[in-house]
Amino acid sequence: MSKPGFNNLSLKEILSGEQSLLTQARIRLLYYGMCLIFISLVALIVSVIFTKQYTLLGIAISGTITLGIIFKFLTWKANWEFVTHTLLSLGTLMNWFDLLIIFQKVDVITIQVVLIIIVFSFYMLGQKWGMIYSAVNLLPVLFFMFYAYTNVYNIGITAEHLDQSTIIVSVISNFIVMVFIHNHFYTAFQNNLLELKRNSEEQTKLNINLEKAIEKAEKSTQAKSEFLSTMSHEIRTPLNAVIGMSNLLMMSNPRTDQKENLEILRFSASNLLAIVNDVLDFNKIESGKVVFENIRFDLTELMNNICGGQIIKANEKGLDFKLMIDEKLTHKTVIGDPTRIAQIIFNLVSNAIKFTTDGYVKVNVTCEEDHNNYMNVRFSVKDSGIGIQGDSLKAIFEPFTQESVTTTRQYGGTGLGLAIVKRLLELKGVQMQVNSKPGLGSEFWFYLNMPVVKLESAVAEPALIPKVEADNESQLKSLHILVAEDNMINTMLMKKFFSKWAIEASFAENGKIAVEMVQQGNYDIVLMDLQMPVLNGFDAAVQIRKLEDKQKANIPIVALTASALTDIRERVFDAGMNDYLSKPFKPEELKEKVLTLVNQKKVVTNA
Template identity: 40%
Template sequence: MIHLFQPIENFVIKLAKPETDPINQARAKMLSYILILYLPFTAILTVAYILGGQTLHLIRVSTVFLAALMLLGLIYYTRAWRLASHISLCLLTFAVWSNLSVYVQDINVETLQFIWFACALSFYMHGLKWGWFYSAINILPVIIYTGIDSKNYFYLGSGPQEVNQATYLFVTAYNFLLIVYLHYYFFKAFNRNFINLTQTKNELKELNEKLNTTLSDLKKVSNTRMEFLSTMSHELRTPLNGVIGISNALLLQDPRKDQEENLSVLKFSAENLLLLVNNILDFNKFDSDKVELEHIAFDLSTLLKNNYCSLKLKAQEKMLDLKLSIADELEDKIVIGDPTRLTQVLVNLLNNAIKFTESGYVGLYTETIDLSDTLITIRFTIEDTGIGVELHKQQHIFEPFTQASTSTSRHYGGTGLGLPIVKKVLKMFNSDIEMVSNVNTGAKFFFDITFPYLVADSTIIHKPLDAKYELAHLKILVAEDNPVNILVIKKTLEQWNIVPTIAENGLFALQKLEQGDFDVILMDLYMPEMDGYEVTEAIRSLNNKKKANIHIIALTASVNNNVAERVKKSGMNDYLSKPFDPHHLFQKLKKVGIEAPIVYGT
């Protein structure tokens, strides 16, 4: 940048300051410097032309001097540097035309300088469109002038206007200097910005590489965390399967009143621990966006009754009245959705309501909000007469690891994951949870879910669980290596008068299937010799199509994100996690006689 005087520099900076774009700032500064430099240039020429008595030259140079002053004022007061640059380009074009027609009546160095100046300035100031326009109107007259024979085509005066050699040399040199400065200044600004952009690009590249490295490390940590939690879950769920399974079996054997109470406490404690483990794992799954809803047919009214029954004992232990109200429209409908995730929402909310209610009642209510030929919208409401939540804390309880207060955590326990999971699951259902609560007057949570539905028929509605002999004809092969799990499965099946065949590893399971006939295989996934996936693939490739198409239900304590996908890919028919609810296993075994067999191979 050429520094004439510091005040001029400050003045130019002030003119360009409103522009935020560095390129536009450079344009505004460049135009301002050109106009300022033209002031002494035209002033000197004015004196020279007065002394030389050259009237026409004096008129033109005086006009340029005044125009430069006016344009500087235009930029200063209105910031309209674009308009000022257009006027400047028009004046340059006028200078070219006037040289051809009046002052020189020929093409000389000065005229070529004006043309070069106009072309460069138009491109630098306004870009391609205006650059081509101003270049055309400056160059075309020269081309036309050169292409015609008559030298009088542009002749308007009495002849060429002579100028002395010193003046001519001054004008020519000054114009060359301006042209050089124009290129110098703009490309200096352009180069500086280009260097800055390059440096910024390199910095962003380095930052992206660091971010990618960090993301990769975070992904590894996340995967390691999930693997650890999955392993710990498997190790916790395996003994819990034994505790809950044996508790269920003993409760069905008509125990004494004191024994029933002890078993109920044992089962309740184990199920609470299982709920805690499931919540921690599910929260990590939701955090990784690795959870998808199922879309299966189920009886919503039956699901509500089952949830009610499963928590009734817990409410009775606190002497609470557990209420249930089911919308009449649900009695004859089978809805399509994810019963497991819906149960998770209801159980979390009901458990919370029971936990934080010392006296009174807890209610689960449903009502129909909208009903069409194919869709039904149900409002679920969970209401209690518990401790309630202060208004300013109501949004915080949906945040992970957060409870209404530290005293709540100390008094009632819990991890603060139940409600955040509820919120995440409902988001997957395209719903959101609302609450109304006051301190010491209870709380009401409600949400709406829209389900596609079918009208129930006799093939979908199942008989009660107490049909002990309904499954007695089934021949079941159990592939399981854990002695506790074997005991649980045997006692569970024996209550339905089923005597299973046990295979202690995958290889034995394959051998027993080849030696005998079975209707169902309950397949553990992780066994010695051959795991459940390998055994299933071997079964599906058997030449005996009846045995190759046997119904296989996976039973596992593993909760890896890809278990369900691997189960389906390997050729298994269904999936049930341990510890399992006997009712769920009962329903899956009933389907064996209802569903058509799936044929693998040809």
């Protein structure tokens, strides 16, 4: 709003849309009220001229001039609060002066002036100032009335007596001012109520629309999750067969040319699986359903495991791959989520290898601060790759985004890797840092505060489960496994795996049959698919846990699932199952889980 000039006399120039309805009403009251009082004063001047009351004439002229100055100040500075206080202060002084000196009595005009000041102060300045101005005007009048009733009031100055015509003009003018004040604020009050009603109705409509939008968004989110879960199951099921068969054929000593073809087939299927997993992981993060674990693990061992497979990829491209781990971290047991840390480092290293055609990839893990109970660890992945333009540094962390269309076409990928990394770190309150120059490479790094397990507590904790070697063939041959699986391709694949491992296996095509077979037979472990007809895997596991034969009721159960539901882990354990394995799975991973659970059962049974 531009400030009005000194020559302004317009009301529009001192009103603005930024002001509240109440403020605008107060400014209008001042503007029109002073105009009305000015007219009343002019009428009073005319009246006292004809009645030759020169003392009152001087007071009226002085009041008119003063009013004109205040009016000019209002239209120039638009400071309505200052103007209001000035008018009320002058009115109070004038009331005292008229009461105690000029007229020396309480008459109808005095009462009218007091009422005008009281009403005007409350409407214009609120309760606090209204009470103050009411008190300073009422108390002198009441004191004067009480004193004049009990004593003779005489100050040595002759009191003025108003002519009847002057009294009539003053009384009418005061009544007009009072009516104007009440009418003006009643109208403003009414308009304010109407405005509140309109705002309330609009707010109600907005709330209804917002509720509909929220409900629609929730349904859309639920539909998206269900769609992703369904698509995950439908995609993972054939992928399980493709990767599984590739692994089986690789175990059959193929010729060199066949082995190359199988490697390409397995690599392509694994890439497709990685894309599906990225989309599903991102959906979990966006829906806020990612839960971080707090378990003990060896950080050095974890980093070696993560980078072990990546070294091969780097060497295949002719890159120099180096993993450097601070000596302070050697043999340190820390507490955290090794799965999520592995996911973060894996994505960063995979990106570094993907976008580097010549030179090196370096992974550096250093201990920045070593305190008694925790360490501040810096994770860094540096490469000599293509680098990133400065204006693209923020964009690369957005989902489904890469630096440019050319980058996407040349290197492929979903553009979700860095988005997943960034969001996982943000959920832990950690910021990803990046330094990059086009053509010179990039470095990504972040810091994690990791609680340290003291050596004494780590040693004192008994290991109930013996470490299982994945290639323990003698143990596998003695096992009898029940597989509950309704998909014929998956059943055929499992049969071939178990045949290679010389494992005795029985198959049930639904959960109901699986429960009956557990009751009738003797099995070492159950591999339970979750989505089956007649009786699903969850309900089948619950029924098995309720069997009267405690040995059969406590049989280890591993869930096999291609689902992407975010709460699958909780549902598996709530149903009484011991562990779960996502399809498609690696043969060695299945073998290790089976042996671990079987050995765990033996330890508990013999205890």
